[in-house]
């Protein structure tokens with residue numbers, strides 16, 4: 042059997058918990074198959090420190106982790122600059138936040154070449170290589186230029202914007218051309234595939250060879266949607282572990298007379314947290330029965346703090362939460378509990394189960410695994426209600442959630458009120474359907490379907 046080689050910017054020990062959907066999902070997928078997981082070590086070498094030449098290898102159960110360090114200059118231009126200052130905002134439809142500083146692209150190319158060079162030394166002839174996310178779009182092109190003939194697949198965890206928006210990136214053509222060095226390109230949702238298809242037909246004169254195959258730039262690739270899932274059984278086991286039960290008991294005890302709403306996100310502008318908090322304020326304003334009762338716990342895990350837009354959103358959110366607590370808080374009740382820390386993954390199921398309403402309202406999101414975790418954590422006999430943005434990739438699958446437009450603050454407040462008032466019978470009915478769907482399309486299904494399609498692509 043071929044060995045699976047996974048490549049992603051972020052690498053995490055799959056036996057330990059991680060914040061961030063990609064690390065969680067890849068850990069779950071690799072735990073199934075074993076293999077090699079290659080990427081950045083998370084360490085930055087400051088000027089004057091020496092850079093090791095070979096990747097560092099570490100055994101983690103059935104998985105070998107192979108990581109490389111990055112120099113400060115490479116980290117800043119490749120990770121903070123081009124990946125998170127250009128690609129992340131544009132791919133999340135935020136042209137206004139993109140920083141098209143010409144300097145970043147050189148670092149992005151350099152790190153992709155460095156990854157390719159280091160990875161080449163570890164490859165076996167029959168390996169199957171699976172590259173992940175926007176940090177590494179040109180990796181296959183670099184590997185091919187170095188003589189790599191193995192099958193290579195790519196999965197984009199974030200949305201692909203419409204062609205006109207993509208075209209705002211000065212290197213858009215180079216990026217899409219680079220995707221054709223892969224045998225298979227996977228997206229989270231059908232909308233993303235449509236955007237890819239429109240781009241390559243209109244901007245690159247691609248020939249469409251059957252439903253999913255495209256020929257352009259002298260190469261053929263297959264493009265399809267593979268919505269990522271969670272490991273439902275593992276998450277349910279986590280829900281019954283000691284830490285989750287303790288968290289659940291504490292929350293239920295503290296909020297026994299109150300209704301609890303939960304949001305769990307990285308503090309990213311794509312997650313729509315300020316819009317959500319405004320919708321919660323609207324709820325308190327228009328439905329006074331929720332005052333002194335409904336409490337929003339918002340976990341906002343720190344992320345990419347040296348990128349300006351992330352510092353701005355933190356300030357905005359802190360101001361908003363403070364204002365709502367000032368306006369509506371009582372001596373014995375604060376409407377918003379805002380926690381700017383990463384909460385250990387083992388605590389997440391207990392928090393979700395204790396909450397009457399799960400708020401997942403990104404302005405744009407590739408998938409959003411928290412939406413699926415919220416469903417998996419519920420008590421099937423008395424489940425909470427998921428309020429989900431129509432702009433999360435998860436909305437294509439989770440139609441029985443209460444779907445909202447997060448820009449419509451008043452409409453979102455109405456949906457929250459509907460969730461708080463929903464009768465038990467309707468909650469159970471919706472939850473059963475949602476649970477069946479996340480079970481059917483879980484993380485194992487995602488991995489199998491992608492790798493089976495990759496095995497056939499290019500035949």
Ligand SMILES: O=P(O)(O)OC[C@H]1O[C@H](O[C@H]2O[C@H](CO)[C@@H](O)[C@H](O)[C@H]2O)[C@H](O)[C@@H](O)[C@@H]1O
Pocket residue numbers: 051060061062063064066174175198199269344345406407408409410
């Ligand atoms: O590695 P970081 O810079 O700390 O960021 C964490 C991850 O964020 C993004 O996650 C995406 O992948 C999830 C799983 O497919 C998906 O549910 C979510 O919608 C995406 O935002 C990013 O794409 C990853 O590369 C980061 O590791």
Ligand SMILES: O=c1ccn([C@@H]2O[C@H](COP(=O)(O)OP(=O)(O)O)[C@@H](O)[C@H]2O)c(=O)[nH]1
Pocket residue numbers: 059060061062063065305306307340341342382383384385386389408409410411412414
């Ligand atoms: O404080 C936190 C915040 C998030 N997460 C986990 O990080 C992942 C976030 O994935 P998602 O796809 O929702 O969004 P991303 O952060 O990858 O954009 C989920 O598994 C969360 O349970 C966590 O363990 N602790």
